[in-house]
Amino acid sequence: MSHKRNSKRKAVIAAGGVAALGAAALLLPNAMASQDGGSDAAAPKTLKAADATNLAAQLQNLLGDSFAGSYYDSDSKQLVVNVVNVSGDKNNVVVQAKKAGAKVREVDNSTAELAAAAQTLKAKATIPGTAWAVDPRTNQVLVTADATVTGAKWNRLESTVQSLGSGMATIKKSAGTFKTFVSGGDAIFGGGARCSLGFNVTASDGSPAFLTAGHCGVAAEQWSDSQNGQPIATVDQAVFPGDGDFSLVKYDDATTQAPSDVNIGGGQTVQILQAAEATVGAQVFRMGSTTGLHDGQVLGLDATVNYPEGTVTGLIQTDVCAEPGDSGGSLFTRDGGAVGLTSGGSGDCTAGGETFFQPVTTALTATGATLGAAGAGAGDQAGAGGGDAVGGTADPSGAADPSADPSADPSASAADPSAAAGQNAAGQHTGKSKHHKSHSN
Numbered sequence: 001m002s003h004k005r006n007s008k009r010k011a012v013i014a015a016g017g018v019a020a021l022g023a024a025a026l027l028l029p030n031a032m033a034s035q036d037g038g039s040d041a042a043a044p045k046t047l048k049a050a051d052a053t054n055l056a057a058q059l060q061n062l063l064g065d066s067f068a069g070s071y072y073d074s075d076s077k078q079l080v081v082n083v084v085n086v087s088g089d090k091n092n093v094v095v096q097a098k099k100a101g102a103k104v105r106e107v108d109n110s111t112a113e114l115a116a117a118a119q120t121l122k123a124k125a126t127i128p129g130t131a132w133a134v135d136p137r138t139n140q141v142l143v144t145a146d147a148t149v150t151g152a153k154w155n156r157l158e159s160t161v162q163s164l165g166s167g168m169a170t171i172k173k174s175a176g177t178f179k180t181f182v183s184g185g186d187a188i189f190g191g192g193a194r195c196s197l198g199f200n201v202t203a204s205d206g207s208p209a210f211l212t213a214g215h216c217g218v219a220a221e222q223w224s225d226s227q228n229g230q231p232i233a234t235v236d237q238a239v240f241p242g243d244g245d246f247s248l249v250k251y252d253d254a255t256t257q258a259p260s261d262v263n264i265g266g267g268q269t270v271q272i273l274q275a276a277e278a279t280v281g282a283q284v285f286r287m288g289s290t291t292g293l294h295d296g297q298v299l300g301l302d303a304t305v306n307y308p309e310g311t312v313t314g315l316i317q318t319d320v321c322a323e324p325g326d327s328g329g330s331l332f333t334r335d336g337g338a339v340g341l342t343s344g345g346s347g348d349c350t351a352g353g354e355t356f357f358q359p360v361t362t363a364l365t366a367t368g369a370t371l372g373a374a375g376a377g378a379g380d381q382a383g384a385g386g387g388d389a390v391g392g393t394a395d396p397s398g399a400a401d402p403s404a405d406p407s408a409d410p411s412a413s414a415a416d417p418s419a420a421a422g423q424n425a426a427g428q429h430t431g432k433s434k435h436h437k438s439h440s441n
Helices: 018-026 049-066 090-099 111-124 151-163 214-219 360-367 418-425
Strands: 067-073 078-083 103-106 130-135 140-145 169-173 199-202 208-212 222-224 231-239 246-251 261-265 268-271 283-288 292-307 310-318 330-332 337-345 355-359
Touching: 049 067, 049 078, 049 090, 067 111, 078 090, 090 103, 111 130, 111 140, 111 151, 111 292, 130 310, 140 151, 151 169, 199 360, 208 231, 208 360, 214 231, 214 246, 231 360, 246 360, 261 283, 261 292, 283 337, 292 337, 310 337, 337 360, 355 360
Parallel strands: 078 103, 140 169
Antiparallel strands: 067 078, 130 140, 130 292, 199 208, 208 246, 222 231, 231 246, 261 268, 283 292, 283 330, 292 310, 310 355, 330 337, 337 355
16 A cells, blocks of 8 residues: 655754763753743743643642643743632742743643543443544643544433533534544555554563554554564553554564564654653654655644544544554654654545654653663664564664754754655655664664
């Protein structure tokens, strides 16, 4: 099947060395200090997305029940924190939040009320083709219905949303159909399905492994790095549907060295330094074996998606495109944070659509695996790089620098990974590659 198309949105990351990437990720500024030199202690601070995520976690603990969600305003580069019931003594807490560098906004719906609304939707409107997630930018639950939700199903969904009360939830119609992004028949890597590797990890017993989508893990027990090739990895744990969409797959050769990076094509890799929580409004990048590298924004957290196979909870909602075969692929940040694993959604990389991702932090906790820059294993055989089709190998001879600004002057010296993404979309890059012997540093 040909996937050749003009990309609606392809990521552009400036090239740089691995050392530069590591430095960019490690030199995180103090979230409590202004980066723009402002002298007003109560003025919102200019923050990087990673710093905003850290500050949001701190302020959630500080604000307690007054905290009603937060998001990153990518235009102003500020953290916006929603608060409720801030009269009396709680005003002092809000003052502290402002001094910490956040922009504080008073809203109507509390976190508890939004969670209760989501529970009502679960109880009364669990309909295949629907999804919902809390959107802190609107302080509402964003409900999405795909093209299959019509007639009595639509009436049921609409009446449930109306029963939540004014200003609690909104409905959005999707032109596509919610589905998991497994590809059957294009290039068979396991059990008649093709997926993408998410991130290499170390299993709890110290063996090299990788994370991918749970619906890939339940589709096949063994995975090969080439069509009709010998299996190189076996599923150890898989969750789908239910409380997530993730699986842990162990390399059959215990000496496999699995680098902690994402192969973005064109001989470039992005080093993955740690697992990272998603932040609404933050830019993220997705790599998959069908469509390559694309970027977009996080739209919602703790999303519930009602796939035809069943309901999956706890996902990340984004506007990053994806297509069949991208399932399990890497969702990451420009500073080397592993955010998610591609689950499913609607649309494609021509028209766009809604997409959902399994949080990496949740998958690591559930499986007991760990992720870091050191990679997994210590033997001669090189493992797969994240983002490739299962078993693909990332070339460590080049690295992208996600700390660079993608809107930088295009005349500057920089590699354009959109070329590699285009090659992937044309079906020329299938993730099939030979194993390479690792080299000592």
